Amino acid sequence: MAKFAIIGDTTCDLTPELRKQYDIDYARMKVSWVDKNKKEVEMYGSLEWEEISHKDYFDLLAGGTRIFTSQVNEQEFDEVFTRHLEAGEDVLYIGCSSALSASVLLAQRMIDEKFSKKYPDRKIIAIDSLICSIGQGSLLILASNLRKEGKSIDEVAAYINDHKLECNQVCTVENLDTLKRAGRVKASTAFFGNLFGVKPILISDAKGNNFALEKQKGRRNALLRSAELVKEWVIDSEDQTLWISDAECKKEDMDLLINSIKSAVPFKNIVVVPMGPIIGASAGKGTIGIYFMGKKVEIVGA
Numbered sequence: 001m002a003k004f005a006i007i008g009d010t011t012c013d014l015t016p017e018l019r020k021q022y023d024i025d026y027a028r029m030k031v032s033w034v035d036k037n038k039k040e041v042e043m044y045g046s047l048e049w050e051e052i053s054h055k056d057y058f059d060l061l062a063g064g065t066r067i068f069t070s071q072v073n074e075q076e077f078d079e080v081f082t083r084h085l086e087a088g089e090d091v092l093y094i095g096c097s098s099a100l101s102a103s104v105l106l107a108q109r110m111i112d113e114k115f116s117k118k119y120p121d122r123k124i125i126a127i128d129s130l131i132c133s134i135g136q137g138s139l140l141i142l143a144s145n146l147r148k149e150g151k152s153i154d155e156v157a158a159y160i161n162d163h164k165l166e167c168n169q170v171c172t173v174e175n176l177d178t179l180k181r182a183g184r185v186k187a188s189t190a191f192f193g194n195l196f197g198v199k200p201i202l203i204s205d206a207k208g209n210n211f212a213l214e215k216q217k218g219r220r221n222a223l224l225r226s227a228e229l230v231k232e233w234v235i236d237s238e239d240q241t242l243w244i245s246d247a248e249c250k251k252e253d254m255d256l257l258i259n260s261i262k263s264a265v266p267f268k269n270i271v272v273v274p275m276g277p278i279i280g281a282s283a284g285k286g287t288i289g290i291y292f293m294g295k296k297v298e299i300v301g302a
Contacts, residue, residue, distance in 0.1 A: 002088075002089070002090050002122075002123070002153070003088070003089050003090070004089055004090035004091065004092055004123070004147065004153040004156075005025060005084035005089045005090070005091050005092065006022075006023070006024050006025070006092050006094070006140055006143050006144055006147065007024070007025045007026060007027060007080060007081070007084070007091060007092065007093045007094070008024060008025075008026045008027075008093070008094055008095070008136060008137065008140045009026055009027045009028070009029060009072050009093075009095055009096055009101075009103055010026065010027075010028050010029040010044075010045045010046070010047060010072075010276055010277065010278045011029070011096035011100070011101065011132045011133065011136055011276060011278045011279055012024075012026060012047075012094075012096075012132075012133075012134070012136045012137040012140055012276075013047065013133045013134045013136075013137050013245055013273055013274070013275060013276040013279065014026070014047065014134070014137040014140065014141075014273070015047065015273055015274070016047065016048055018137070018141070018273070019047075022140070022141050022144035022145075023144060024140050024141070024144055025080060025083075025084070026047065026080075027072045027076050027077055027080045027093075027103070028044040028045060028046060028072065028076055029044070029045045029069060029070055029071060029072050029076075029101075029103070029278050030042060030043065030044055030045060030069070030070045030073070031043060031044075031045045031067050031068065031069050031070075031277050031278070031281060032067070032068050032070075033060070033065050033066065033067045033068065034065075035065075045069065045276065045277035045278050046277075047276055049274075054248065054274050055248055057277060057280065058247055058248040058280060058284075058285040059248075059285070061280065061281065061284050061285050062284065062285040062286075067277075067281040068281070069277075069278045069281050069282075071101045071102045071103040071106065072095075072101075072103040072106065072107070073106075074106065074110065077106065077107055077110055078110070078114075081093075081110075081115060081124070085115065085118075085119045085122050085124070089122075090122050090123040090124065090125075090153050091115075091122070091123075091124045091125070092125050092127070092143060092153050092156060092157055093107050093124075093125065093126045093127065094127045094129050094136065094139055094140050094143060094160060095107060095126060095127065095128060095129060095136075096129065096132050096136060096278075097128065097129055097130045097131055097132055097136075097204065097208030097209075098128045098130075098208060099130070099207055099208035099209040100132055100208065100209070100210070101132075101278075104126055104127070104128045104129075107126040108126045111124045111125075111126055123153055123154070125153060125154075125157045127157060127160055127161060127164075128208070129160075129164055129167075129208075130164055130165060130204065130206075130207070130208035131164065131167050131169060131204045131208060131291075132204070132279055133169075133245045133275065133276070133279045133289050133291065134243040134244075134245045134273050134289065134291050135167045135168075135169050135204065135243070135289070135291035137243070137273075138167060138241070138243050138291055138293075139160055139164055139167060142159075142160065142163075143156050143159075143160055146159060163293075165206060165296050165297045165298075166235075166293050166294060166295070166296050166297070167204075167291060167292075167293055167297075168203070168204075168230075168233050168234070168291065168292055168293070168294045168295070168297060169202070169203050169204040169210075169289060169290070169291055170201060170202075170203060170226045170229045170230060170233075170289075170290040171201070171202040171203070171210070171226075171245075171283070171287065171288065171289040171290065172199050172200070172201050172202070172216075172219075172222040172223065172226055172287070172288055173199065173200065173202070173283055173284060173286065173287045174199075174219065174249065174253075174284065174285065174286025174287065198215050198216070198217065199215065199216045199217075199218065199219055199221070199222035200212040200213075200214070200215050200216075200222075201213050201214045201215070201216060201222060201225060201226060201229070203297070203299065204297065205297060205299050205300050205301040206297050206298055206299060206300050207300055207301075209301050210301075211299065211301025212301075213299070219253060220256065223253060223256050223257045223260065223288070224256075224260055226257065226288075226290060227257060227260035227261045227264055227265075228264070230242070230261055230264070230265055230290060230292060230294075231261075231264040231265050233292075233294040233295045234265055234292050234293070234294040235293065235294045235295060236293070237265045237266055237267050237268075237292070238266050238267070238268055239268060240267065240268055240292065240293055241267065241268060241269040241270070241271055242261065242265075242267040242269070242270045242271070242290065242291075242292050243271055243273065243290070243291040243292070244257070244258070244270065244271070244272045244273070244288060244289065244290055244291075245272075245273055245274075245275040245276075245279070245287075245288070245289035245290075245291070246272050246273065246274060246275055246288060247274075247275040247280050247283055247284065247285055247286060247287040247288070248285050248286065249285075249286045249287070249288050250286070253286070253288065254272070254288065257288060257290075258270060258272075261290075267292075275287060275289065
C-alpha cells in the first residue's frame with residue numbers, strides 16, 4: 001500500500017507542534033493590508049507566525065485595519081503537492097470549505113489538468129471539508145489517525161467524506177466590527193449590534209457557510225449559550241478532544257467558557273489553539289470557535 005501525505009491549508013489552524021505530531025503538511029494562503037504609512041503589506045498567512053506575532057496581528061484588526069485574504073494560489077499548490085509526489089507519496093488534501101474559499105476547487109482542477117497527467121501512478125484526492133479553522137484541522141488529525149491504523153488513502157478519504165458534517169462549530173465574536181469590514185455583515189447591522197451588545201452564535205451549516213444561528217445579548221450569555229449547544233449536539237464526548245480556536249480573547253472569557261463546558265460535558269481533552277490569520281481576518285480579535293464531533297449538521301442557513 002502506497003504511502004500518502006495528508007495536506008491542509010492555512011485555514012486549518014494547526015500549530016507547528018500538532019502538524020509535526022500528526023505528520024500533516026499545509027499549503028499557505030496570503031494576507032495583505034495597508035499600514036499606517038499607507039504602504040501595502042503582503043505576506044503568506046503562515047501558521048508559524050514568523051513575520052508578525054499573533055498578538056500584533058489581532059491588535060491590528062482591533063485597531064481598525066482591514067486585512068484582505070486570498071486563496072491558495074497555483075504556485076503554492078504546485079510546490080507543496082510536487083514535494084510529496086516526487087517523494088513517491090500519494091496525496092490527500094482536505095481543504096477549507098468551498099463556501100468560504102475557492103482553494104479546494106483550484107486543487108481539484110489542478111489534479112485533473114496537471115498532477116494526474118504528470119503523475120499517472122499516484123493517487124491524488126482533494127476533499128471539501130465544509131468547515132474551517134481547527135474544525136478542518138481536527139478532520140486532518142482524524143485522517144492522520146486513520147492512516148496510522150493502516151487505512152488506505154481511499155478508505156481515509158471515504159471516511160472523512162462520510163463523517164465531515166458531524167464536525168460541529170459553535171463560534172462567537174467579541175464585536176461585529178471586523179465582520180463588517182470584511183463584508184460579512186452590513187454596516188447598519190454591526191452598528192446596532194454593537195450598540196445593544198448583540199453577540200451572534202455562528203455555526204458552519206450543511207453547505208459549509210458560516211451562519212448566525214442565534215443572537216445573544218451580551219458576551220457572557222453568548223459564551224454560556226455556546227456551552228449549552230455543545231452539550232446539546234455532542235456525541236461520545238468522553239472519547240474525543242474538544243478544540244477551541246482563540247483570537248486573543250480575554251482570559252476571563254476563555255475561563256468562563258471552558259469551565260461551563262467542563263461542568264456540562266465530560267470531554268477526554270480540551271485543547272486551545274491560536275486562531276489563524278485567514279479566519280481571524282474576518283472574525284476579529286476576541287473570537288472564540290468551538291469544534292467537536294456530534295450530531296450531523298443538517299441546517300442550511302438563509
